[in-house]
Amino acid sequence: MNCWTRRQFGSLVGAACLTAVAPRVARSQARARVVVIGGGIGGATVAKYLAANAAGIEVTLVEPKARYTTCFFSALYLAGMRSLESLTHGYETLAQRYGIKIVHDFTAAIDPVAKTVDLKSGGKLPYDRLVLAPGIAFKFDAIEGYDEPATEIMPHAWIAGPQTELLRRQLDSMEDGGVFLIVSPPNPFRCPPGPYERASLVAYYFKQFKPRSKILILDAKDSFFEQELFQDAWVRHYPGMIEWLPAQFTGGIKAVDIKDLSVKTAGDTFKGAVVNFIPPQMAGGLAQQAGLADQSGWCPVEPTTFESKLQRGIHIVGDATSGGDMPKSAFLANSQAKVCAFAIAAALTGSARFAPHLFNTCFTFLAADDAVSDAIALEPEGGTIKISEILISEVGEDAETRRQVVQAANGWYDAFTHDVFG
Numbered sequence: 441m442n443c444w445t446r447r448q449f450g451s452l453v454g455a456a457c458l459t460a461v462a463p464r465v466a467r468s469q470a471r472a473r474v475v476v477i478g479g480g481i482g483g484a485t486v487a488k489y490l491a492a493n494a495a496g497i498e499v500t501l502v503e504p505k506a507r508y509t510t511c512f513f514s515a516l517y518l519a520g521m522r523s524l525e526s527l528t529h530g531y532e533t534l535a536q537r538y539g540i541k542i543v544h545d546f547t548a549a550i551d552p553v554a555k556t557v558d559l560k561s562g563g564k565l566p567y568d569r570l571v572l573a574p575g576i577a578f579k580f581d582a583i584e585g586y587d588e589p590a591t592e593i594m595p596h597a598w599i600a601g602p603q604t605e606l607l608r609r610q611l612d613s614m615e616d617g618g619v620f621l622i623v624s625p626p627n628p629f630r631c632p633p634g635p636y637e638r639a640s641l642v643a644y645y646f647k648q649f650k651p652r653s654k655i656l657i658l659d660a661k662d663s664f665f666e667q668e669l670f671q672d673a674w675v676r677h678y679p680g681m682i683e684w685l686p687a688q689f690t691g692g693i694k695a696v697d698i699k700d701l702s703v704k705t706a707g708d709t710f711k712g713a714v715v716n717f718i719p720p721q722m723a724g725g726l727a728q729q730a731g732l733a734d735q736s737g738w739c740p741v742e743p744t745t746f747e748s749k750l751q752r753g754i755h756i757v758g759d760a761t762s763g764g765d766m767p768k769s770a771f772l773a774n775s776q777a778k779v780c781a782f783a784i785a786a787a788l789t790g791s792a793r794f795a796p797h798l799f800n801t802c803f804t805f806l807a808a809d810d811a812v813s814d815a816i817a818l819e820p821e822g823g824t825i826k827i828s829e830i831l832i833s834e835v836g837e838d839a840e841t842r843r844q845v846v847q848a849a850n851g852w853y854d855a856f857t858h859d860v861f862g
């Protein structure tokens with residue numbers, strides 16, 4: 441029998457071996473059925489950790505895409521430092537090594553009373569427990585002129601794949617001397633340092649190939665995560681190339697015009713040669729449709745089990761969740777997924793429960809040989825989740841320290857994606 445060791449089950453300090461006892465569901469002899477919707481970071485991790493460690497559970501993973509491309513490290517692709525293929529992962533190992541049933545389909549609806557999931561192709565999947573990890577959706581009605589067709593002209597590239605490729609093509613064909621305009625969304629949104637890492641690495645690319653070009657960031661906010669670290673790096677690596685305008689300066693983002701590639705703020709209109717418009721965000725569409733999101737647009741969850749606070753028997757992990765201090769990151773989605781898998785195994789097989797511990801580490805590239813990191817530990821507290829420890833890189837660190845973070849980041853990518861898909 442497999443069991444979770446401390447090493448394998450990083451987010452569960454003190455986790456003991458799950459015993460493969462008969463499931464607590466009514467159907468005699470049958471294995472409990474867990475259906476996981478969404479084969480991104482959160483969903484694939486829940487599926488893998490349940491299938492690998494709880495023998496009494498049959499796991500089905502529903503994901504429309506045949507292969508998953510990571511958003512993390514996509515800025516390296518935009519800068520020409522990695523191929524998209526190197527960021528793309530399949531589901532073969534999850535199926536073959538862990539026996540997970542992979543269904544490549546889109547989940548159209550959930551019936552929490554009948555405990556079934558409707559697939560777009562017409563099939564139906566029964567479940568004893570359901571996990572949703574649908575990621576994010578965009579609020580297309582929030583900014584005048586930015587609807588779904590507009591993403592083909594002004595890509596968001598905030599869900600990796602064809603959008604990221606489109607943005608790369610636009611940057612490649614942009615003339616030297618052009619302005620790359622990034623619109624950064626209001627909080628909360630997927631990957632708080634993401635827009636600014638993207639600006640840094642596109643500047644790295646411009647510095648080599650289009651040195652007269654500029655980057656303008658129009659922000660919906662007045663400050664951003666790791667601001668001092670970024671602004672220090674922009675002065676050191678890309679003097680005069682990146683300009684950041686906060687909402688208090690522009691008066692906020694009001695509208696876009698895809699015909700002349702312009703973004704209108706309260707005060708001015710800004711034109712770009714390439715416009716990367718990252719819209720305001722909310723939990724993925726299925727979570728909204730199933731009534732799992734509250735007025736904030738995100739899904740409130742119990743901090744020790746990731747069970748929905750709005751619908752019992754349904755768990756939610758990843759960016760779609762809301763709760764206290766949790767940032768929307770792949771690392772945390774993976775950490776949440778392990779806590780969730782452990783709680784589901786306990787509920788269905790009677791294995792022991794343990795206090796969950798959540799962690800997040802983000803590596804952020806400022807240039808090819810300059811990266812910073814932030815690490816946080818989080819704990820359940822008063823019905824929500826709070827940061828208990830924090831460790832962040834500092835302005836003024838020497839070049840060798842930053843090179844070591846680059847090495848750690850590359851090692852992390854391989855180990856992390858193996859943990860999720862391997």
Ligand SMILES: Cc1cc2nc3c(=O)[nH]c(=O)nc-3n(C[C@H](O)[C@H](O)[C@H](O)COP(=O)(O)OP(=O)(O)OC[C@H]3O[C@@H](n4cnc5c(N)ncnc54)[C@H](O)[C@@H]3O)c2cc1C
Pocket residue numbers: 477478479480481482483502503504505508510511512513514515545546547548573574575576597598599630631634635638724725726757758759760768769770771772773801802803804
């Ligand atoms: C530019 C950028 C850089 C980033 N860098 C980092 C980083 O360095 N470190 C880090 O930790 N995080 C980073 N992130 C954040 C990270 O990518 C997300 O936090 C992570 O992907 C969240 O995982 P998830 O499972 O919630 O969603 P996703 O990984 O997006 O997965 C959601 C999945 O659900 C599927 N799905 C949606 N609806 C349905 C449906 N109805 N039926 C079936 N399937 C469905 C989708 O196809 C998708 O595969 C970055 C993000 C961006 C945009």
